[in-house]
Amino acid sequence: MWIFGYGSLIWRPNLDFVESRDGYVRGWSRRFYQGSTDHRGVPGAPGRVATLVHAPDAHVWGRAYRVSPTQRDQILAQLDHREKGGYERTWVEVVVPGGEDIAEALVYIGTPENPEWLGEASPEEIARQILVSHGPSGPNPEYLLELAESLRQMPGADDPHIFAIERALLELQRATSG
Template sequence: MAANTIDHNRTRQNFEGIDSVWLFGYGSLIYKVDFPFLEQKPATIRGWARRFWQGSHDHRGTPEAPGRVVTLIEQPGAVCKGMAFRVAPSVFEHLDVREKNGYLRFSTTMTFDDGGQAEGLVYIATEDNEAFLGEAPPADIARQIAQALGPSGPNTDYLLRLAESLRELGDQCDHTFAIESCLKEQLSSER
């Protein structure tokens, strides 16, 4: 699948007659809310794990030196914490461009912290997109993140802001925190 998914996403769901849609954010959508929303609530989705396995050559890196950003990987029993936003369907005009680098919109059931549930959408970069990088040791991922810089800024900012946001949500994302720890070690040894 091509990395640019804008046109593909615009054919995936029909929003005719729908006033609002829940959207689940598990990466930069948690802390970089550059879109209008009607409501927001902490939420979780089941069966998915957050992983820094997606390449970013449009925001946090370049085609020659891609950064790494998160996607979701199916994992039975996993629980991924994030932020749910109730948005007008028109918001996807902006989000489809923002999330164009290999991400497709999928339906998901989200559970809010108060126990309520809703069906909504989530952007996931699957293994068959051109920008998918896959698994690597935390130290290698941290090294790549430390060296990557793109139009949206240093890849380190993405990782550090995500880790901080997950702590604020009360999430214990071992994968993210292991990479953050390796990055901080690498940065302190360079000083």
């Protein structure tokens, strides 16, 4: 079984896997529309984390992890707990440039129907919320900055939405530190 990560699973998988491959899924865009009251924020002051939204002409880079059949149930239980804040399981095909595509990979997606959904906002508004959010898994800026840096390490993994929020966050950090 393969699991596709497009957010913190890229830079902090915290799961046992047999192998990993960088690749992308078609028909989706990564967006910081999902709220987090259990990892990067708290109830009443949610952080913002990534989810996928349908976008027919787009694609999203991430990392696929192959897990051992003997650890499948344990890893799914671990991921179900980790992604409990409004995420649903679905299956995607992962394109692996220069390698064999992965026909089916499990991915967790926060949908607009879930109670943690925050929805659209400008990169500046998202950055302002991220700047002040902190939860049990750490500061929300760490999530965004680690994700952006990880994407830079993947050839071809341009993500204008993520990089616009990162620029806005870095500007806010400079303005508040000086």
